[in-house]
Amino acid sequence: MTAITTPIYGKLADMWGRKSLFQLGIVLFTIGSLLSGLAPNIFFLIIARCIQGIGAGSVIPLTFTIIADLYSFKERAKIMAFTNTAWGLSALIGPLLGGFLVDQLSWHWVFIVNVPLGILVFAVIAIGYQETYAKQPITSIDKAGVIYLSLTLLLLLIGIQLLNTHITIGIIVLISSIIFLLVFSLVEKKATTPIIPISMFTNRTFSNQVITATLLSGILICYEIYFPIWLQSLYHVPATVSGLVVTSSSVMWLLSSFFVGPLLKRFSPKKIILIVVTIQCLSYLPLLTASSDFPDWFFYIIAAISGAGMGIVISMNIMLCQHLVAQEQVGSATAIITLGRSLGPTIMTGIYGSALNIIIKNNLNGISLTQVNNTISSANKKIAENQPDIENIILQALHGVFGIAILLFAIVLIANLLDPNKKIID
Known part of the structure; x- marks a missing residue:
């Protein structure tokens, strides 16, 4: 639902302003948390x-988008860094708080804890945020665009989920998603107020920012999931300890964004992008041939390099997408790159999982x-008689998963090599 509603909110924010839609999102998120x-x-x-x-889609x-309204392009980098700091700290504190709430109270409180926070944020926005965006005249909403976009994303996400259990049905659903995407693009070209202005993608640099953020977010979920799996299954590290391997990524993300x-x-x-992504890619290459003796501390280094790169590139992607479009399209542009950052992990999680399962079964x-x-x-403590053979199977599967991640790095590099813009943007 976040993926589906994100571009819709982006367009509505350009038409109706930011504050009321942001508050609506807070109310819905808080109510959803309470009901959960x-x-x-x-x-x-x-x-x-x-x-x-x-x-959350709002x-x-x-x-x-509000940051883009309040600060100039030159000021925005510092504000984005502070935003990333909050994001990084929440990534570190959140799992610990969640574990504490589940252990001491129950899983219900993982959701209920959002309620007072939602009320606080609503009050802060209501009192402290004075909207500066000049609203456009309310025009008709692109209903056909909303329907076809929703169907495209819904079928895409369902198809990815089905790949692990029903491959044939999953492929059929994904093909249907592509068909609806083509229909959506045709509808948007003719729409008076398109939900996603296709004209934005005529700027190659803009398109590359979206591609880069989407694929790097897909790589992000790779090491967040499969580094802990590697440590748990091959090095027999407890789940709690193996999860700490990605903390170096969060720390470096918030530091590098400055x-x-x-x-x-x-x-x-x-x-x-070319320099940072090349360094990231090179750090992953040892994972293609790593044996079971590969040092565990090297995973912390790779995660740190990845996090540092993400903090620089993804923050820059958001800023440039906002800067490269007209003021009345900032909301839509921000929604598009946010959608890419949501779809990247969602799609790639299914692909990584399918690759892992296929290699293991073969x-x-x-x-x-x-x-x-x-x-x-991680719950299994017994060592099987044929443990070395089992671990070798898992190792080969993990090699395949990180091979896909390296392929994504290569696509990002090719896309940006073809970017015609070689100038500093200010």
Whole structure:
């Protein structure tokens, strides 16, 4: 629901202003959180989470849109750095707080804790934020665009989920998604007030920012998931300890984001992306051939390099997308890149999982899939007789997963090599 509603809120924010839609998102997210905490069964919880997602579709992109309204391009880098600091700290504190609430109270409180925070944020916005954006005249909403975009994203996300369990049906659903995407693009070209102005993508630099943020977000979810799995299944590290491997990424993300402004003053976006992404890619190469003796401390280094790169490049992607479009399209542009950052991890999680399962199944050689699953599970403490063979199967599968991540790095590099803009943007 977050993915589906994000571009819709972006367009509405350009038409109707930011404040009221941001507050609407806060209200829906808070109500969804309360209902999730009170959920008596899984079906009620799913519905409540949908309400949460509809609210989050407003809050996430409009946060960056409001920053663009309040600060100039030169000032924005510093403000984005502070925003990333809050994001990084929440990534570190959130899991610890969540674990504490579950252990000491119950899972319900993981959701209920959002309620007072939602009320506080609503009050801060109501009292402290004076909207500066000049609203446009309210025109008709692109209903056809909303419908086709929603169908495209819904089928895309469902298709990705089905790849792990029903590959054929998943592929059919994904093909349907592509068909609706083509229809959506045709509808948008003819629409008077398109939900996503296709004209923005005629700027190659803008398109590259969206591609880069989407693919790097897909790589982000790779190491966040599969570094802990590597440590748990091959090095038999407890789940809590293995999860700490990605903390170096969060720390470096928030520190490196403070360098975005100085870098943009001295170098072109193309040069920054090519250098940073090349360093990130090189740090991943050892994972293609790493054995079970690969030092565990090296995962912390790779995560730190990845986080530092993400902090620079993704922060820059958001700023440039806002800067490269007209003022009346800032909300839509921010929503598009936010959508890319949501879709990247969602799509790639399904692809990584499918690749892992396929490689494992093709290399079992008499070993049961249950044995492999038990080895990957952090809850399993027993060592099987054929443990070395099982670990080798998992290792090959992990090589394949990180091979896909390196392929994504290569696509990012090619896309930015083809970017015609070689100048510093100010």
